[in-house]
Amino acid sequence: MELKHYKRLTQQAIGLIEGETDFIANLANISALLNMELDNINWVGFYLFKEDELVLGPFQGKPACIRIKIGKGVCGTAFATETVQRINDVHQFEGHIACDAESNSEIVIPFYKNGKLAGVLDIDSPKIARFSEIDEKGLIDFMKEAEKRL
16 A cells, blocks of 8 residues: 555545544544455454453454553563564564464554553554564554544
8 A cells, every 4th residue: 555545544534523522433443444455454453451461342353352561562571571572483583473374464653642652553464574664654644633533
């Protein structure tokens, strides 16, 4: 996907959540939008920081792991380090938590609410090396704009 597509997707997300104050409703619409617009993915959603762990939030896809310890798996690592994790082959990631055996690659973007680390956006794909540098940049920019409205 080209960067211009992510810019369009960002504008669509802003249109969906602008002026809405319900955090969970906004995350639900964002996950639905990403699920509808991104190719070759099999899960997209949010894990939210609650009581010293990540807890499953709004998502699209098969049932998922409900709780993830900080520092564990791709999501827990992204949250603990406050860095994007773009994993070409999750089976090579030490400590990967396999919620869906069909997932082969993953990208996880930490996000903030009111300046505080609030959780992660997690996107899985059945395709090895699905996520490129362009996807990473596009999704980082997407979440930065969404954060302003969450």
